Ligand SMILES: NC(=O)C1=CN([C@@H]2O[C@H](COP(=O)(O)OP(=O)(O)OC[C@H]3O[C@@H](n4cnc5c(N)ncnc54)[C@H](OP(=O)(O)O)[C@@H]3O)[C@@H](O)[C@H]2O)C=CC1
């Protein structure tokens with residue numbers, strides 16, 4: 554018998570394949586095991602499509618395998634309700650599955666939960682909690698959608714080994730290598746909005762689109778955070794090439810200004826946000842995120858920096874996930890721009906601490922996916 558962690562690890566990897574397409578549903582993966590071997594597998598591919606358990610059963614049948622008597626490993630508790638698809642508990646019972654091993658319980662108790670108990674009541678053996686932390690990490694986005702009114706917020710930064718994101722005069726092209734940058738463009742395909750600070754808007758004149766040659770889907774909104782709206786006459790790529798997909802988060806006073814009217818006439822969206830009581834110079838970024846979800850339907854946002862916006866997002870508790878692409882380069886200049894900026898940290902107690910949920914490389918760049926340490 555193989556270590557059953559291997560089965561759940563495979564289910565987790567399968568679940569990840571649906572990331573970005575299953576929203577507002579969670580990513581889920583499943584495998585069917587008989588005699589210590591994986592005989593079939595499935596994952597939730599997109600919202601409205603069959604759930605992972607049903608896909609795994611279908612995979613078994615397509616291979617001419619009768620799933621009865623198999624053990625099902627599934628990252629999330631099987632649903633027990635009629636939503637866009639029939640309850641998975643029913644499909645599991647009809648297939649004669651002998652045992653169900655669940656990674657984590659569905660947090661959405663009122664609608665989909667109760668699958669584990671329902672199966673137990675129908676004499677199916679059920680165990681829960683295998684690779685529980687990893688399975689919970691898998692649905693961190695879903696938890697944010699369930700418990701807040703904002704999108705799931707990802708912060709991405711390309712850094713040097715000494716934690717810098719640009720030279721002192723603002724050059725950043727390029728810190729990370731081509732493979733990393735392709736991955737960022739891929740991320741842009743499933744994040745509804747890419748957010749940058751005013752400093753980055755002025756320094757980089759960015760496009761913030763996905764320009765992978767094979768991609769022809771919708772482009773994300775471009776969001777710029779700035780307390781002063783730009784002069785629309787001064788050429789910028791965003792205002793000339795994609796004004797209808799550009800959003801400014803600015804002060805309430807600026808949102809009523811002549812500039813705001815001119816930008817709005819171009820098709821740009823201008824939102825006035827309140828200042829934070831605790832930090833009177835800072836706009837309430839959470840209010841902007843909520844508007845992105847309620848007005849534009851964004852479920853994921855990708856903040857790309859720079860360091861002052863990254864620091865502000867972090868101080869406001871709005872970084873659900875941090876993705877770092879670290880190039881094997883050192884600038885060695887203390888005045889080069891830092892990945893996080895905007896506060897005085899006088900003690901090690903002030904550190905923000907993270908835990909790694911995924912690590913790897915894009916070519917020679919180290920890649921880390923991190924979450925706040927609880
Ligand atoms: N390597 C990388 O991954 C990246 C590198 N970069 C580089 O970083 C540099 C820019 O970084 P940095 O100088 O830190 O600037 P930022 O891009 O972080 O912009 C800072 C500005 O954003 C606005 N802002 C951010 N947060 C708030 C808030 N809560 N309330 C109000 N306004 C806010 C303000 O604009 P305003 O002053 O207009 O009011 C502030 O001055 C550039 O050189 C760029 O090339 C940028 C992105 C990614």
Ligand SMILES: Nc1c(N[C@@H]2O[C@H](COP(=O)(O)O)[C@@H](O)[C@H]2O)[nH]c(=O)[nH]c1=O
Nearest residue numbers: 711725727728729757759760761762857
């Ligand atoms: N310098 C840097 C990044 N910079 C980010 O990319 C933006 C430019 O996007 P675009 O105009 O669409 O090409 C820029 O404004 C900043 O947000 N990203 C990375 O992955 N690696 C890098 O080294």
